[in-house]
Amino acid sequence: MAHKKIFTEALEDVYSDRLKRKDGFVEVPTSIFIEKVDVYAPDLPNIDFYILKENKFEILKSAQESYSPLVLSMHDYIWIKEEYIEHVRSHVEGIILKPNTAENALPSNKRMEILRRSAIKVVENLFEKLSPEKINKSIKVVKSFVFLIMKDPKAYLLLTRLSSHDPYTLQHSVGTAINAIILGKKLKIEKETELNDLGLAGLLHDIGKVRVKKEIINKSGPLTEEEWEEIKKHSRDGYEIVKDNSRINFKTKRAILEHHESKNGTGYPQGLKTDQIDLYSKIVSICDIFNAITSDRSYAKAKPIYDAFEFMKNNLEHKIDMEIFKELVLIYGGKI
Numbered sequence: 001m002a003h004k005k006i007f008t009e010a011l012e013d014v015y016s017d018r019l020k021r022k023d024g025f026v027e028v029p030t031s032i033f034i035e036k037v038d039v040y041a042p043d044l045p046n047i048d049f050y051i052l053k054e055n056k057f058e059i060l061k062s063a064q065e066s067y068s069p070l071v072l073s074m075h076d077y078i079w080i081k082e083e084y085i086e087h088v089r090s091h092v093e094g095i096i097l098k099p100n101t102a103e104n105a106l107p108s109n110k111r112m113e114i115l116r117r118s119a120i121k122v123v124e125n126l127f128e129k130l131s132p133e134k135i136n137k138s139i140k141v142v143k144s145f146v147f148l149i150m151k152d153p154k155a156y157l158l159l160t161r162l163s164s165h166d167p168y169t170l171q172h173s174v175g176t177a178i179n180a181i182i183l184g185k186k187l188k189i190e191k192e193t194e195l196n197d198l199g200l201a202g203l204l205h206d207i208g209k210v211r212v213k214k215e216i217i218n219k220s221g222p223l224t225e226e227e228w229e230e231i232k233k234h235s236r237d238g239y240e241i242v243k244d245n246s247r248i249n250f251k252t253k254r255a256i257l258e259h260h261e262s263k264n265g266t267g268y269p270q271g272l273k274t275d276q277i278d279l280y281s282k283i284v285s286i287c288d289i290f291n292a293i294t295s296d297r298s299y300a301k302a303k304p305i306y307d308a309f310e311f312m313k314n315n316l317e318h319k320i321d322m323e324i325f326k327e328l329v330l331i332y333g334g335k336i
């Protein structure tokens with residue numbers, strides 16, 4: 001028997017859809033309904049709850065019946081019909097995303113952390129096995145970040161402070177997405193749809209790495225010439241992966257393709273010069289490098305934020321757009 005999920009973990013699992021399924025039913029941790037139910041969740045979904053007994057689904061509570069936290073608390077998990085999963089998801093989204101002014105509400109930093117952890121879970125899934133459905137989940141996660149950043153002026157500060165010990169690619173994708181959204185907003189990209197496109201570019205920029213051999217990605221020593229060539233294919237591969245997806249904006253696809261281009265034309269895969277590189281690509285490129293330098297990687301220790309800025313300023317002028325870079329430094333309260 002699975003153990004009882006703690007509240008925040010349960011929220012993450014539902015939000016990132018890490019739920020068990022069986023015969024048209026989905027298993028849901030009860031903690032999302034009963035823990036602090038009076039504080040966070042005034043609008044519990046009215047749906048049938050089932051329990052699984054000797055391989056048969058038995059009704060525990062019908063949609064019309066009222067909730068009894070006591071009855072629910074006797075079960076770690078309940079089952080609901082697949083078609084009602086959206087009700088449960090929006091219940092969870094309400095808890096995570098709705099700014100709550102009540103004194104004992106889930107605090108902003110907690111909500112942000114849940115969202116970031118959920119994003120990691122979605123991306124983890126994405127890199128395991130890619131599917132259109134998982135891309136849709138990524139789109140949803142990015143939208144939630146944009147939503148939070150638009151609605152809560154303090155959100156971006158909190159998000160920039162989140163650190164993590166998750167596997168590099170996952171942490172890197174989510175970190176790059178968050179920074180890209182924040183930097184985009186600072187550069188006066190105000191439309192939510194545009195910030196969504198930009199955030200998705202950050203989240204998916206390295207998606208082509210699913211086609212690079214794991215041994216090369218995780219290698220801790222220096223790479224051989226051939227291995228580098230192999231790695232470099234990931235931007236074009238990433239573009240190939242998303243290019244026919246009609247839900248993804250062309251600018252997002254371009255950023256995936258162009259995130260390793262350099263201002264002076266020495267980048268890859270196309271060797272574009274600065275005026276040929278799209279704005280979104282430039283933003284993602286800067287956030288990508290910044291996130292990489294400030295994270296532990298298989299071959300290098302993380303640099304503190306301001307050292308990373310120093311390094312980028314002194315060594316990457318040929319590569320990145322300095323006007324955009326300055327705005328990133330300002331976001332973090334640095335001096336140029």
Ligand SMILES: [Fe+2]
Pocket residue numbers: 205206234259260
């Ligand atoms: Fe990359």
Ligand SMILES: [Fe+2]
Pocket residue numbers: 172205206288
């Ligand atoms: Fe990257």
